[in-house]
Amino acid sequence: MTSTDTARDASDSTSERDSPPGLLGRIGGWGTDHRRILFGTWLAAIIVLGAFAPSVFSSLAGAGWQANGSESVQVRDLAQQHFGGNASSAVQVVVHSHTATVTDPSMRAVFDQIGRDLSADARFGEIVAPQPGMTISRDGHTGILIAGANASTDEMVAAVDDHKSELTALSRDGIEVYPTGASALWADFNKANHDAMIKAELFSWPVTLAIMVLAFGSLVAAGLPLLLTVAGLVASAGGLVLLNQITPISVWAMNFAMMFALALGIDYALFIVSRFRDALSKRGDRRRAVIETMDTAGKAVFLSGLTVLVSLSAVLLVPAPAVRTMAVGIMLAVVFVLAATLTLLPTVLGALGPKVNAVALPYAKRQEHRSPVFHRWGTLLHKHPWPFAVVSLGILVLLALPVFGLKVAMPSISVVPQDSAVRQGYALVQEQFGLGAPGALQVVVPQADAAATASAAASSPGIAMVTPPQLARDGSDYALLQAIPSVDPSDPQMGSILDTLRDRVPADALVGGAPAENLDLQAALNDYLPIIVGIILVMGFLLLLVALQAPLIALLGTIVSLLSTGAAFGVAKLIFQDGHGASLLGFTPQGFLDGWGPVFFFAMIFAIAMDYTVFLLATAKEHYEKTGDPHTAQIDGMAHSGRVIFAAAAVMVAVFFSFALADPLPPKEMGIILGVAVLLDAVLIRLILLPVLLRITGHAGWWSPTWLRRALPAITFSHN
The missing domain is CATH 1.20.1640.10 (Multidrug efflux transporter AcrB transmembrane domain)
Structure with a gap:
């Protein structure tokens, strides 16, 4: 370096020493001076929000995998409103016996019990018993009872969760009972993923702590990021429960938030704690060390958090409630973790001072920033x-x-465990009624066009069967047809089958159903x-x-x-x-x-x-x-x-x-x-x-x- 550079550096250093700290530095200094106020504020926030946190997984919504405003969502709304809830969110209860038929007293008793149980819940609409030629298998050993949807998709998923145990408990004396359909699929899907993520989190915590101890060389310094993350997670969980009272928030929001907040919270805390230890070793004054840390590493953490929030906010453009609320969940967790990193953590560091290096491994004392x-x-x-x-x-x-x-596509039935009731019921429906039976396409059309629509659908490639038009229950001018595909609902051909069907039916006809909802969301x-x-x-x-x-x-x-x-x-x-x-x-x-x-x-x-x-x-x-x-x-x-x-x-x-x-x-x-x-x-x-x-x-x-x-x-x- 030249002498001019050296003089400039000296001038810059003097200027920086004399200049007041920035906003984050002032916040850090204030927190160090008033740590009781700041600790009390955070404790109150965690207690208040933490009171709601335990109910986070039972309170949040279970559905929302749809493209708002799409043709398939319009069909679901019309079917729910005018056809007794016989929409894609209706629950199908499959009852099967190797020995008895649907007309036998033992099977009829099971169907009657299912009907009584579900009728008592206002979330279910019309209960439709198995119908010959439609929901009774050719050999008569399998029947499907349809419980219409009289509530939102989220409430229908919750309804399946509430009744699943009592329904499957009816499986006895050679009779098998399986709730299936889209609502049941999301109920089992959410539970399987939630259980898996909790197990993964429990496994990752001790591994994370071990890495942190090796990185910091101090148990206290390593534990701070984990405690900070816990505080942020508890606050964000409670915040999601409260936010769910205003608008449905997908349960997946908390699943992702748990993972992402843990990873980012530790990232942020690592940067802050390591910089504080370096500043403390050079200055010896804990308050000045906090101010320096927040004026340098604090700015980087703030900008990093802002970048994360901006990136995730772009996802809010997607017109799918589940996708949007997953982003909201992570963003909320990042906000709480970021707030804790920029306020609570520096205050804790200021209170600890040199004790941040307590319970240190031998090499830690020789460790430099x-x-x-x-x-x-x-x-x-x-x-x-x-x-x-x-x-x-x-x-x-x-x-x-x-x-x-x-290649991308919405998940198939294979993503839920093989022993789940919904997957067993799905397989049974395919075995008895055909590959495409679990994913019927629904067509809502004005009654005057019902016959032409049925004819066009029956001749459309990839359609195995079309049910007779069903007239609206409330007297409105609508008819509903079910078009059964000839392939599994997750088959790649399903997209072209849907497109062709929509092209062939009259212009006033709307085509939906669970497979169409997946394809419209994917589009x-x-x-x-x-x-x-x-x-x-x-x-x-x-x-x-x-x-x-x-x-x-x-x-x-x-x-x-x-x-x-x-x-x-x-x-x-x-x-x-x-x-x-x-x-x-x-x-x-x-x-x-x-x-x-x-x-x-x-x-x-x-x-x-x-x-x-x-x-x-x-x-x-x-x-x-x-x-x-x-x-x-x-x-x-x-x-x-x-x-x-x-x-x-x-x-x-x-x-x-x-x-x-x-x-x-x-x-x-x-x-x-x-x-x-x-x-x-x-x-x-x-x-x-x-x-x-x-x-x-x-x-x-x-x-x-x-x-x-x-x-x-x-x-x-x-x-x-």
Whole structure:
């Protein structure tokens, strides 16, 4: 460095020492001075919200997998309103006996008991006994009772949950009873996934604690992120229960929130705690250490959290209640975790002071915030940037190539356990009534067009049978027909069968049913995917631009995050569509990725990738602001953030991969895809490619035109 640079550095340091702390620094200082008030506020919030938290899984909604405003949803609403609730959300109770027939007294007694039980619940509409030629099998040994839907889809899922045990308890004396249909499917589906996610969480906690202890070398320092995450989860669970009183929130919102809040909460706390320990060792004054931590690491955490929220908010565009509320659940959890990280955690650190290193392992006392290992790694990348750039970029591109052959579809019946009542009933209906019987297409049409519609539907390819038109119960001018497909409802041909049927029936006819609802939802997800991807990329770039004041680095940070996301989906295609490693992971591939995966996982993966991007680039910018040397910024940025990124990635991978142990396929997909994404992003991008790009771009990476600097808010990460 020149003498001019040295003088400038000294001047900058003096200015920073004399300048007052920023907003986050002031919040940290205030919390340290008034910790009783802040602790009391958080305790009150946790107690109030925690009172609602235990009911979170029983209170939240179980359905919502639909495209609002679609043709299939219109059909469901009309069928529920005018045909006694004989909609896609109606419950079908399959009763079967190898010896008795539907007309035998023992079978009739079971149907009568089912009818009495369900009639007593106002959520069920008209009870339709088995009908010859329609819901009685040819051999007479199987009958289907239909309990109409007289409530919302969410309430119908809850109704199945409430009655499932008493219905299956009627299975005795050689008679089998299975509730099935879309509402029963979602009831069993939600329970299986909830149980799997709870088991995965319980497995991941001790693994996470072990990684944290190794990273920090102190049991107290390692325990703080976990306690912080618990506080955020309890608050968010209670918040979701309260929010559910205003608008239905999917139970999946809490499932995802639990996993994501644990991973992100630990990430944020790692960054804050490690920086506080470093500041405390240098300054010796806990209050000044808190202020410095919040003025530097606190800003990075805030910007990272903002990026996560912006990424997930784009998902709110999808007109599907379940997808939207999953995003809302994660966003709420992130808000609480972020609030706890920026207020509660610094106050706890200020109260603990040197005790943050209590119950330390022997090596912890020698541990520095500036990692010698990652300093050497940063130096190696600085000396040989191009080989590392080519290799890491080549691996990512190769892994991303399969994504161009990725297929998506809504989950099939195979995602629920084989021993579940809904799956056994589904198989029985297919065996006795045909492959497409569990997924009848419903056609609502004006009565004058009923005959023409029935004729067109019967001649439509892929339709095995059409039931006679059923006139509306309330005297309105509607007729309802059931078109039974010749293929399984999850068969890839179902899409073309539906499209052809809709083209052939009269213009006034509406085609719906459970398979149509899935296909309409998939179409909406596909339509909104490029819009959501575009919004996330633009907003991610703009947030990085505001934070770093460097257009080139902001652009590169966004592009490499997109690259890691593409590689993760390429691996997902190889595993879940092509079946590579399926036997090792214990699942049968469906031949596609679950339909909501690209939209939702893209937002989640990109948010995580930008999380690490902010941590690394904010640290590098801090050192660039201090020295004006891009090479020092690259090496010291790696030295000061590498260990945190590595430890945070290890925790996230452990949390996400624990879901690979789940039996149901959706949490397995989620865990493996997110785990692979974090692994690829941390190893190949944050610890190799992005530092190399900082080395290659040099001063140009941090350059910003004067007009842009004037237009953007002044954000600095350095503190002396």
